[in-house]
Amino acid sequence: MSRNTFKGSGILIADKSYDDEGAGPYVGSFPKGFGYGPEDSEPETTAASPEEQPRILLMGLRRSGKSSIQKVVFHKVSPNETLFLESTNKIVKDDVSNSSFVQFQVWDVPGQIDFFDPTFDSETIFGGCGALIFVIDAQDDYIEALARLQMEVTRAYKINPNIKFEVFIHKVDGLSDDNKIETQRDIHQRSTDDLAEAGMENVHLSFHLTSIYDHSIFEAFSKVVQKLIPQLPVLENLLNILISNSGIEKAFLFDVMSKIYIATDSSPVDMQCYELCCDMIDVVIDMSCIYGARDDGAFDGDSSAIIKLNTNTILYLREVNRHLALICILREDSFDKQGLIDYNFGCFRKAIQQVFDIKKQAAAARAKTNATRAFPHANGIAEGATS
Numbered sequence: 001m002s003r004n005t006f007k008g009s010g011i012l013i014a015d016k017s018y019d020d021e022g023a024g025p026y027v028g029s030f031p032k033g034f035g036y037g038p039e040d041s042e043p044e045t046t047a048a049s050p051e052e053q054p055r056i057l058l059m060g061l062r063r064s065g066k067s068s069i070q071k072v073v074f075h076k077v078s079p080n081e082t083l084f085l086e087s088t089n090k091i092v093k094d095d096v097s098n099s100s101f102v103q104f105q106v107w108d109v110p111g112q113i114d115f116f117d118p119t120f121d122s123e124t125i126f127g128g129c130g131a132l133i134f135v136i137d138a139q140d141d142y143i144e145a146l147a148r149l150q151m152e153v154t155r156a157y158k159i160n161p162n163i164k165f166e167v168f169i170h171k172v173d174g175l176s177d178d179n180k181i182e183t184q185r186d187i188h189q190r191s192t193d194d195l196a197e198a199g200m201e202n203v204h205l206s207f208h209l210t211s212i213y214d215h216s217i218f219e220a221f222s223k224v225v226q227k228l229i230p231q232l233p234v235l236e237n238l239l240n241i242l243i244s245n246s247g248i249e250k251a252f253l254f255d256v257m258s259k260i261y262i263a264t265d266s267s268p269v270d271m272q273c274y275e276l277c278c279d280m281i282d283v284v285i286d287m288s289c290i291y292g293a294r295d296d297g298a299f300d301g302d303s304s305a306i307i308k309l310n311t312n313t314i315l316y317l318r319e320v321n322r323h324l325a326l327i328c329i330l331r332e333d334s335f336d337k338q339g340l341i342d343y344n345f346g347c348f349r350k351a352i353q354q355v356f357d358i359k360k361q362a363a364a365a366r367a368k369t370n371a372t373r374a375f376p377h378a379n380g381i382a383e384g385a386t387s
C-alpha cells in the first residue's frame with residue numbers, strides 16, 4: 001500500500017484500507033487551525049498565577065481522611081504512611097501546578113475549623129473556589145458529618161453559586177459491596193433532603209465512593225478536575241479523532257505526577273484499564289528515575305513505553321510534555337502500523353499545545369485588560385517619561 005505523505009495542517013493518515021475506487025487511504029483531519037506534524041520541539045508550559053488557578057477545597061470532619069487524600073494523590077505517599085499523619089489545625093494550601101500540568105490549588109481545611117469565627121474569611125475561601133470536596137468517613141457514624149455538609153454547602157453556595165459540590169464517601173475499603181451501595185443511597189437521600197429543607201434544592205451534589213487503598217480516589221479526583229478544565233470538550237474531541245484514525249481502542253490523557261486523567265475519548269471508562277494505565281505510569285517513572293536523565297520522576301523529553309499483555313493487547317505510552325502523557329490501549333495487530341500512530345500522535349501533541357497556548361493568550365489578554373482598568377493613564381505616563 002503506497003503511503004501518501006501529507007504536509008497539511010493537522011492531517012491524520014487514517015488506519016483504513018483503500019476505499020472502493022482505490023483513491024488512496026481515508027484521511028481525517030483535526031479541526032481547522034491546528035498544528036502541523038511532529039517536527040516542532042515541545043513548547044514550554046507556564047503556570048497560571050495563583051489567583052487564576054481554580055481552587056479545590058477539601059473539607060470534612062476531623063479524621064475523615066482529607067490530608068491522606070491530598071498526600072496519596074499529589075505527593076505519592078503510600079496509603080499505609082497516612083496512619084502517622086498529624087492532625088491538621090490550620091488551612092494547608094498545596095499548589096500542585098509546579099509539578100502537575102493541571103494548575104490548581106488544593107486547600108486542606110481542618111475538620112475542627114469554626115466557620116463562625118470572625119477570622120475565617122468565607123468570601124476569600126469560597127469566592128475563588130472551583131470545587132468543594134466534602135469528605136465523609138463511611139466507616140463512622142455520619143449524621144454529624146451530614147449536618148456539617150449542609151451548613152458548609154449552604155454558606156459556600158450563597159457566596160459562590162458556581163462551585164462544583166462533590167461528596168467523597170470515603171474509607172469504603174472497610175465496607176462490603178452491599179454496604180457501600182446502601183451507605184451511598186442513605187447519604188444521598190439524607191443530604192438531598194437536608195438541602196431541600198434549607199431551601200437549597202437547586203444545589204447539585206455529586207457523590208463518589210472512595211478509598212486511598214485502591215484507584216477509586218484517583219478516579220474520583222479525575223472526575224472533579226475534569227469539571228475545572230474548560231478545554232475538556234476540545235481535548236475529548238481530539239482524542240476521539242486520534243483513536244478513530246489510528247486503530248486505537250481507548251486513550252487517556254494523564255497528568256503523570258498525580259495519575260489523574262484530565263481527558264479520555266467518549267467510549268466508556270473501564271476501571272481495570274484505568275488501573276493498568278496507572279500501574280504503567282508507575283513503572284515508566286521508576287525506570288526513568290533509574291535510567292533517565294532526570295531523577296525527579298518527571299519525563300525527560302520524548303519518553304515512550306510499550307507494554308504487551310498476554311491478552312494480545314498493547315499499552316502504548318507517549319510523552320505529550322513534561323507533565324502530560326498519552327496512554328493508548330490497542331490490539332497487538334493494530335500496532336503493526338506504529339509509524340501511522342506515531343505520526344498521528346505528533347499531530348495530536350501539537351494540537352494539545354495549541355489548545356493551551358490559546359488559554360495562555362486569553363489569560364494574558366485578561367491580565368492586560370485588568371491592569372489597564374486599574375491604571376488607565378499608565379500608558380500616558382510612560383509616553384510622558386520618554387518624550
Ligand SMILES: Nc1nc2c(ncn2[C@@H]2O[C@H](COP(=O)(O)OP(=O)(O)OP(=O)(O)O)[C@@H](O)[C@H]2O)c(=O)[nH]1
Pocket residue numbers: 060061062063064065066067068069079082083084085086087088089109110111112170171172173174210211212213
Ligand atoms: N481505611 C481507610 N483509612 C483511611 C483512608 N483515608 C484516610 N484514612 C485514615 O484516616 C485517618 C485520618 O486521616 P487524615 O488524613 O489525617 O484525616 P483528616 O481529615 O486530615 O483529619 P484532620 O487533620 O484532623 O482534619 C488516618 O489514620 C488515615 O490513615 C481510607 O481510604 N481508608
